[in-house]
Amino acid sequence: MAYTCQDCGQESESASTITIYDEQGVEDRLRLLCPECYEEWLYSLKG
Numbered sequence: 479m480a481y482t483c484q485d486c487g488q489e490s491e492s493a494s495t496i497t498i499y500d501e502q503g504v505e506d507r508l509r510l511l512c513p514e515c516y517e518e519w520l521y522s523l524k525g
């Protein structure tokens with residue numbers, strides 16, 4: 479089964495689900511990311 483990345487729009491064999499939080503730290507929504515975008519997101523967390 480292929481997933482469609484919700485960031486870059488590419489299809490990927492494997493995907494990671496992340497949780498986006500709003501400014502108050504409240505769980506906002508889920509996103510499905512391909513491995514590449516997932517790594518970028520991890521980097522953005524660390525600053």
Ligand SMILES: [Zn+2]
Nearest residue numbers: 483486512515
């Ligand atoms: Zn992606």
